[in-house]
Amino acid sequence: MPTMPEPLLAIKDLRVWFPIRKGVLNRVAGHVRAVDGVSLAMAKGETLGLVGESGCGKTTLGRAILGLEHARSGSIRFAGQELNGMAEKEHRLLRRRCQMIFQDPYSSLNPRMTAMDLITEGLAYHGLLAGRSREEAAAELMHEVGLDRDGIFRYPHEFSGGQRQRLSIARALSLQPDFIVCDEPVSALDVSVQAQVINLLLDLRAKHQLSYLFISHDLSVVRLIAQRVAVMYLGHIIECGSCADILDAPLHPYTQALISAVPTPGKDRRQRTVLTGEMPSPAAPPPGCPFHPRCPQAMPICRTTMPAESSIGDHSVRCHLITDNKNTANTSTDGKANGPGYDATPVQQEKT
Numbered sequence: 001m002p003t004m005p006e007p008l009l010a011i012k013d014l015r016v017w018f019p020i021r022k023g024v025l026n027r028v029a030g031h032v033r034a035v036d037g038v039s040l041a042m043a044k045g046e047t048l049g050l051v052g053e054s055g056c057g058k059t060t061l062g063r064a065i066l067g068l069e070h071a072r073s074g075s076i077r078f079a080g081q082e083l084n085g086m087a088e089k090e091h092r093l094l095r096r097r098c099q100m101i102f103q104d105p106y107s108s109l110n111p112r113m114t115a116m117d118l119i120t121e122g123l124a125y126h127g128l129l130a131g132r133s134r135e136e137a138a139a140e141l142m143h144e145v146g147l148d149r150d151g152i153f154r155y156p157h158e159f160s161g162g163q164r165q166r167l168s169i170a171r172a173l174s175l176q177p178d179f180i181v182c183d184e185p186v187s188a189l190d191v192s193v194q195a196q197v198i199n200l201l202l203d204l205r206a207k208h209q210l211s212y213l214f215i216s217h218d219l220s221v222v223r224l225i226a227q228r229v230a231v232m233y234l235g236h237i238i239e240c241g242s243c244a245d246i247l248d249a250p251l252h253p254y255t256q257a258l259i260s261a262v263p264t265p266g267k268d269r270r271q272r273t274v275l276t277g278e279m280p281s282p283a284a285p286p287p288g289c290p291f292h293p294r295c296p297q298a299m300p301i302c303r304t305t306m307p308a309e310s311s312i313g314d315h316s317v318r319c320h321l322i323t324d325n326k327n328t329a330n331t332s333t334d335g336k337a338n339g340p341g342y343d344a345t346p347v348q349q350e351k352t
């Protein structure tokens, strides 16, 4: 039997909990369970979209992969090596291959550094200029991200929002990474500029075989760039699959509500699935399925037992409605599952 190539990134049962300290003794009174048992894998050159409501743990997951947050437990394997618990020196070397682009390039770029210093800071620190001057190295990278080399001595505030995001991308690219966490990289930009930055990310992915973990609230942007999508809720990945699986035929009631909330021409408002209430606090997550307090299809078992992961090919979902992982492939195009394994009553619809 042929052996499967090892994924570039493989995360298993990862937990990142933030302590809540109280009292004069600063005792730990509880934890914010920002990431609470996440498993996922990514291949080289692949883009995984990560979606979910604000506060569900997306940024924390991205930061934990880069070693910027301490993982309480679980495994993060990158290029075959375990990162969790790795000695700092080795971790620093591997971290060069993993970079991050943030939502707001203005606050993530030091306003007192010139474009040249910002872009080549990592190269100079790691001694990777390879005989080039910082000016030459910066000019090459600026050209690669579509910036004019005339701006090499300018400061971040002298660039437009889109140009600043290009600077961030050049900075991330400088160490020739394999993997980049893109945390809402276009959501602060005008729509026309968003498209240009997405196109740049697509070109760079093709040229350098980059893998992106692409965090976004905007499902239309995710559809443009991601090959697969993971849906996060209260620290858990509750559904994961190809773009077509998740965006056109979601199985989990939460994903259905997320997709349904996106206004689409021709879609009747009354046909929308309504997501009521707020996500519970990750400091006091509910028992059982984390979505049960808001789920219109919740059953008694949902209040006590976390659903196991069911898989239909590459489409995985955590929901007690999905009863048979071999027979749940039939889904209709309106996003409602109707296969033999889907044991659901109709999802509540918006009353107008």
Ligand SMILES: Nc1ncnc2c1ncn2[C@@H]1O[C@H](COP(=O)(O)OP(=O)(O)OP(=O)(O)O)[C@@H](O)[C@H]1O
Binding pocket: 018, 032, 033, 034, 052, 053, 054, 055, 056, 057, 058, 059, 060, 061, 282
């Ligand atoms: N350093 C921290 N200390 C304590 N709690 C934190 C810390 N960082 C994040 N959290 C909490 O962890 C949870 C997940 O936060 P995170 O920023 O990862 O969410 P997110 O999905 O990225 O949200 P958004 O879409 O708003 O960016 C939130 O409840 C947040 O308040």
Ligand code: SF4
Binding pocket: 252, 253, 254, 289, 290, 291, 292, 293, 295, 296, 297, 298, 299, 302, 307, 318, 319, 320, 321
């Ligand atoms: S497990 Fe139960 S509560 Fe959770 S999404 Fe499925 S039906 Fe809803």
Ligand SMILES: [Mg+2]
Binding pocket: 058, 059, 060, 183
């Ligand atoms: Mg975030």
